[in-house]
Amino acid sequence: MVSFGLIVFLTAIFIHLGISNAQPPYFRLHICSNSGNYTTGSQYRTNLNSLVSSLSSNATPDKGFYNVTAGQSSDEVSAIYLCRGDLSPEVCHDYVNVSSREILQRCPYQKEAIIWYDECMFRYSNRSIFATLEDSPTGFLWNPFNNSDPVQFNQILADLMEELVTEVVSDTSKGMFAAREANLSSSSKIYGMMQCTPDISTSECNRCLRRAVSQIPDCCEGKRGGRVVTPSCILREERNAQASSSLLSCSHSQENFKTALLNVSLCNAQPPYFRLHICSNSGNYTTGSQYRTNFNSLVSSLSSNATLHKGFYNVTAGQSSDEVSAIYLCRGDLSPEVCHDYVNVSSREILRLCPYQKEAIIWYDECLFRYYNRSIFATMEDSPFGYLWNQFNNSDPVEFNRILGDLMEELVTEVVSDTSKGMFAAREANLSSFSKIYGMMQCTPDISTSECNRCLRGSVSQIPTCCEGKRGGRVVKPSCILRVLRAIAAIHLGRVLYSITLNVDVEGNCKCRQFSATPIYGTSGSVISSLRVAEKGRTI
Numbered sequence: 448m449v450s451f452g453l454i455v456f457l458t459a460i461f462i463h464l465g466i467s468n469a470q471p472p473y474f475r476l477h478i479c480s481n482s483g484n485y486t487t488g489s490q491y492r493t494n495l496n497s498l499v500s501s502l503s504s505n506a507t508p509d510k511g512f513y514n515v516t517a518g519q520s521s522d523e524v525s526a527i528y529l530c531r532g533d534l535s536p537e538v539c540h541d542y543v544n545v546s547s548r549e550i551l552q553r554c555p556y557q558k559e560a561i562i563w564y565d566e567c568m569f570r571y572s573n574r575s576i577f578a579t580l581e582d583s584p585t586g587f588l589w590n591p592f593n594n595s596d597p598v599q600f601n602q603i604l605a606d607l608m609e610e611l612v613t614e615v616v617s618d619t620s621k622g623m624f625a626a627r628e629a630n631l632s633s634s635s636k637i638y639g640m641m642q643c644t645p646d647i648s649t650s651e652c653n654r655c656l657r658r659a660v661s662q663i664p665d666c667c668e669g670k671r672g673g674r675v676v677t678p679s680c681i682l683r684e685e686r687n688a689q690a691s692s693s694l695l696s697c698s699h700s701q702e703n704f705k706t707a708l709l710n711v712s713l714c715n716a717q718p719p720y721f722r723l724h725i726c727s728n729s730g731n732y733t734t735g736s737q738y739r740t741n742f743n744s745l746v747s748s749l750s751s752n753a754t755l756h757k758g759f760y761n762v763t764a765g766q767s768s769d770e771v772s773a774i775y776l777c778r779g780d781l782s783p784e785v786c787h788d789y790v791n792v793s794s795r796e797i798l799r800l801c802p803y804q805k806e807a808i809i810w811y812d813e814c815l816f817r818y819y820n821r822s823i824f825a826t827m828e829d830s831p832f833g834y835l836w837n838q839f840n841n842s843d844p845v846e847f848n849r850i851l852g853d854l855m856e857e858l859v860t861e862v863v864s865d866t867s868k869g870m871f872a873a874r875e876a877n878l879s880s881f882s883k884i885y886g887m888m889q890c891t892p893d894i895s896t897s898e899c900n901r902c903l904r905g906s907v908s909q910i911p912t913c914c915e916g917k918r919g920g921r922v923v924k925p926s927c928i929l930r931v932l933r934a935i936a937a938i939h940l941g942r943v944l945y946s947i948t949l950n951v952d953v954e955g956n957c958k959c960r961q962f963s964a965t966p967i968y969g970t971s972g973s974v975i976s977s978l979r980v981a982e983k984g985r986t987i
Contacts, residue, residue: 475676476586477550480559483573491558494518495571498526499547502569510622511539512645514577524558526571529644529681532624534566542567563676570678580651581678582658587665590672590685597669598842601882603629603637604684608660611641615656616649623652631686640683647679655680664918664933668839722923723833724797727806730820738805741765742818745773746794757869758786759892761824771805773818776891779871781813789814810923815891817925827898828925829905834912837919841933844916850876851884851931855907858888862903863896870899878933887930894926902927 485491494517501515511530518524528546530539546562546569554560561570563586570576594600607629614625623643628636641659643652659675659682667673672685732738741764748762758777765771775793777786793809793816801807808817810833817823841847854876861872870890875883888906890899906922906929914920919932 475563475565475588475674477553477562478560478584478586479554479557480572481557483558484556485558486556490518490522491524491573494522494524495526495551498524498571499551502526502528502543502547510536512622514646516575516577521573524571524573525576526569527576527644527646528567528569529642530567531565531640532622532642533626539567543569561678563681568676568678568681576678578646579679580647580655582655582680583677585659585662586674586676587662587667588674588676589667589670592671593669594671594686600631600637600686603631604639604663607637607639607684608663608682611639612653612656612660615641615643616653619645619649623649635686637684637686641681643680644678652680656682664839665837722810722812722835722921724800724809725807725831725833726801726804727819728804730805731803732805733803737765737769738771738820741769741771742773745771745818749773749775749790749794757783759869761893763822763824768820771818771820772823773816774823774891774893775817776815776889778813778887779869779889780873786814790816808925810928815923815925815928823925825893826926827894827902829902829927830924832906832909832922832924834909834914835921835923836914836917837932839918840916841918847878847884847918847933850878851886851910854884854886854931855910855929858886859900859903859907862888862890863900866892866896870896882933885932888928890927891925899927903929 485495498515498517501517502513511532511534512528514525514527516523516525526547528543530542534542542564546564546567550560550562550569550571553562558573559571561568561584607627611625611627614627615623618625623645624641626638626640628638631637641656643655647655655677659677659680662675663673663682663684666675667684672683672687674681674683676682732742745762745764748764749760758779758781759775761772761774763770763772773794775790777789781789789811793811793814797807797809797816797818800809805820806818808815808831854874858872858874861874862870865872870892871888873885873887875885878884888903890902894902902924906924906927909922910920910929910931913922914931919930921928921930923929
């Protein structure tokens with residue numbers, strides 16, 4: 448599984464260089480992967496150079512998109528470029544040359560990297576990336592200026608986004624590219640652009656773009672413009688008072704954009720998004736001990752059974768003081784195969800985070816994994832618990848809370864009355880004509896419906912403490928999980944709702960999210976870890 452490290456450079460360049468007939472592309476951000484390195488003079492570098500040369504020479508005839516592979520086995524390199532759909536082949540050719548040289552300078556020895564410009568995207572990898580939908584890593588860029596009437600802006604933006612998604616996926620003759628405008632007032636418009644790489648299917652493009660739309664509130668809420676960029680699709684929307692026949696040349700030299708990065712990870716099946724963990728101080732084991740041997744055996748059993756037990760499994764290994772019990776729970780909408788991968792990841796990660804503790808628990812967006820030196824099966828435990836929340840405030844918290852209250856009641860009722868879904872339920876409720884509240888609840892299936900009911904209602908009662916006035920949040924416990932999210936109505940997420948990131952968000956000149964542990968709540972013998980956001984080296 449490939450993961451992107453923190454070799455992330457979020458530099459925005461706003462200087463108009465004004466050289467040559469075709470202006471140089473405007474660099475936005477890039478990511479260098481830590482999945483592996485090559486050395487100067489290696490066969491991998493030779494193949495990469497050959498590949499870049501091939502891409503450059505083919506940039507003109509292939510209508511702004513091209514892919515190529517060079518080499519074999521561990522030295523194989525795959526690359527893709529995508530030029531904006533309104534660029535001429537000649538200009539695209541120049542931009543491919545620029546971006547391929549630039550990424551080699553910024554990521555000189557990494558085997559995987561991606562770079563985004565206003566006009567193009569270039570990426571290469573030591574694995575196959577053609578015809579594969581990848582919506583991670585994701586970058587956010589936003590205009591620092593606020594809208595004077597955000598409610599009206601969001602209403603018009605929602606309609607514009609829906610029109611653009613429909614156009615991109617219904618008319619592929621334009622290379623999965625669309626640009627439109629909508630009147631905001633007599634003197635102002637909203638411009639929008641969307642594009643997918645043409646190697647993915649229309650259904651995959653639709654999914655990628657709708658997820659990007661769903662991230663606009665996290666990216667650019669209240670701002671005059673923003674972008675969501677991923678390897679497989681790009682979204683851009685902005686307000687500009689000057690009408691222009693060329694959507695994307697009308698504004699990037701006039702107003703600055705800030706940059707942000709989210710979800711720095713890559714793999715064919717995306718890795719789970721880590722949220723928080725707890726290492727208990729109830730006891731320790733040593734390297735090579737019988738407890739560790741039993742734990743290794745237990746993890747192996749959990750992993751091999753992850754595809755057989757519908758997202759939930761428990762196992763015990765050893766006896767007496769060396770006994771280890773473990774449970775995993777995957778989100779109710781995940782396939783057994785994906786669940787299997789996530790169990791492997793979470794069990795390894797908890798050992799890294801809590802290397803010698805006899806009790807620990809870890810929560811991801813997609814799964815929960817816990818182990819103890821006591822029996823934990825069929826026991827309702829609502830402590831320790833953790834809170835996560837969206838930092839943005841609701842404009843009308845009274846109305847939000849009223850609708851949220853009804854939604855929470857419906858979800859609790861569904862979870863405990865229909866156990867055929869594995870004590871999992873997801874619903875949505877209209878907040879306004881352009882906004883919805885999405886909710887998800889789940890209990891571990893080993894507890895009774897009455898215990899599940901008590902656990903979930905306890906979590907609902909904690910929402911004011913966790914997330915009062917916020918646009919989203921979660922309450923996570925060993926036996927149950929609750930999640931809520933507000934998003935604009937142009938989103939039709941269905942089952943992919945729960946891949947939206949709801950971690951703590953801080954607005955500032957640099958909006959790079961970093962995760963670390965800090966105690967917030969606990970019970971006797973436990974330390975609870977939550978999220979802490981670092982902004983310019985300052986802990987919030």
